[in-house]
Amino acid sequence: MEGYKNLHSEETEKSALACMFLDPGAAEFGKHALSAEDFYVPMYREIFEAMQSVEVVDAVTVWNELQRRSMGEQIGIERLTKILGAVGSSINMKSYAEDLQRLSYYRRMQQRGNELMQAAIKQDEGEIGRLLAGMQGDGYGEGGAETLADGFAKRLEKLAALRANGNSLIGLTTGFHDLDKALGGLRDGDLDILAARPSMGKSALALDIARNARKSLTEERDRVAIFSMEMSKEALGQRAYTAEYLIDNDRFSVSSSDEEWIRTLADIEANGEEFEKTMGGLLIDDRSGQTMERIRGKCHKWQTMGFRLRLIVVDYLQLIQGKGENRTREIGEISRGLKRLAKDFECPVLALSQLSRKCEERADKRPMLSDLRESGDIEQDADVVAFLYREEYYFPDTEHRGEAELNIAKQREGPTGTIRLRWMNRSTTFRDLDQFTNTDEEPPRGWS
Structure with a gap:
């Protein structure tokens, strides 16, 4: 006392x-x-x-x-x-x-500071994460009651400001015209799930979205954060460069000729300042064995360094370690943790997810909501669920070679439907194909 x-x-x-x-x-x-x-x-x-x-x-x-x-x-x-x-x-x-x-x-902060010190002495990462989350969400001077009418008034105010500035997006741009048109951008507080079977290109698309979002930010302290549990920061750095400038991946092979390597270095020197200016705003944590507590703790650390997180990308959900009684409950806790992360940091969270093999048992191989791997909680917690599918992976003779489908199967505040994207295999990146088809079916289960 x-x-x-x-x-x-x-x-x-x-x-x-x-x-x-x-x-x-x-x-x-x-x-x-x-x-x-x-x-x-x-x-x-x-x-x-x-x-x-x-x-x-x-x-x-x-x-x-x-x-x-x-x-x-x-x-x-x-x-x-x-x-x-x-x-x-x-x-x-x-x-x-x-x-x-x-x-x-x-x-309260003094008390939690003492508890934080004790947790640090015990090296209890879970308790440290819980305390940091509680401290970050705490505040004072906000005791007044708010109503739905207040919420609606704030939404109208935000829409009016966007329209006055000529901005047609409520959220952060993805850099893909039709995807932005369908979603209205990536919205603060939303959990967006990008799901696919392996080798469809979901990591590449997530990186494209992260790059495009970063380039749209104008405030000096704004950042996009990427948690990559599958690819190293070196591999992601190279992929970001090849995607940005449509450079063949083969140019970075040790087997490339000396002439090609000299030309590559010259291109890097010419693009270096621009690349550093834009991609220097992408924060990366490539540690394996991540937990929600560690992810939240790292976000807090970046925040204390003065950065404002505008988008958090997690690649991918099933690689996060949980503490549930079984894997289904673990995944449910992780998906709820990602949703809380979006709410607490007031930015969108784009989380990648693997799909079960069930979709490969169907004739056309296209994924469905029921294919979300290991837990129905992912569908329930997500504000947007989109499936990435490339027909040529299963049917090499298709007329849609070099194309991909992005099926928005669930969206709380907008239409479901399919967008076609251009797949640039040699640079491992996607580009617009300017085509969006609305679905006429009922909204997906979980719509609210």
């Missing part, structure tokens, strides 16, 4: 209670804006809890409630009377409440 010496104000606590006694409006405000933990002095906390329990706040009702709680004699009528006369006006009630919330917040 000694450590909280400068983190509470007995006078402010008493004045706030006096305002609530004095003015019914102040009493209602205090009941909604404050909580019992905002009062450090035990006697004042008991009085506030009594106030919360009565419909009309006055000396008689509060005293009776204190008596009912067997606290009346301990507090004493004289102390209650002194509180009643502590202020002559309730005009400063809001200011008192803000001060109490602020001091309460700092007391």
Whole structure:
């Protein structure tokens, strides 16, 4: 308790209670804006809890409630009377409440800081992640009640601002015209799932989206973060370069000729400044054996370095380690953790997912929502589920060689449908084909 010496104000606590006694409006405000933990002095906390329990706040009702709680004699009528006369006006009630919330917040941070130190001594990564998440989501001054009408007004305000600036996207651009048109961009707080069987190009498409999103950002501190548990940062760096400038992957082979290598180095020198300027804003963590706690912790670290995360890419979901009783429950916990990550950092999370082999048993091999591997929770938690499919992988003689389908099978706030993309195999990248086909079928299960 000694450590909280400068983190509470007995006078402010008493004045706030006096305002609530004095003015019914102040009493209602205090009941909604404050909580019992905002009062450090035990006697004042008991009085506030009594106030919360009565419909009309006055000396008689509060005293009776204190008596009912067997606290009346301990507090004493004289102390209650002194509180009643502590202020002559309730005009400063809001200011008192803000001060109490602020001091309460700092007391919580001090307590969690002590707990964080103990978790660090024990090297308990899970506890460290939980504490950091709690600290990041904590705050003060936000005790007012909001309604759906408030939410709708904020949405209208955002749409009006976008239209005034000539922006047709609600979210962050993917760099693909028809995909942006279908999704309205990648929206803050959304969990977007990109799923496919191996070798379809989902890592390449995710990297394309990350590159394109980064190039659209204008604020110096804005960043796109990539968690790659399958490919190293060296491999991703090379792929980003070949994709950006449509360079053949073979140019980076040790078997390429000396002439080709000299030409490659000359191209890199010519493109180097531009590449560094754009791709230098892509943060990468390529550690294997990731957990949700480690991912969240790394995001917090980047945030404390002054970066603002505008998009988080996770490649891929099934490689994240969980702690469930079985793999299905683990995947469910991981998908919920990714959704919380999007909400807490107020940015979209694009998570890649493997599919089961069931789709390969069908004649046309196209994936469905039921193919999401190991857990139906992925479909439930996701705001968008899109399947990547390249027909030529299964049918080499198809007339759609060099093309890919991106099937938006679920979208909470928009249409489902299929987009065609150009597949550039030699550079491992996708480009627009400008074609979007709406589906006429019912929205997918999980639509809400």
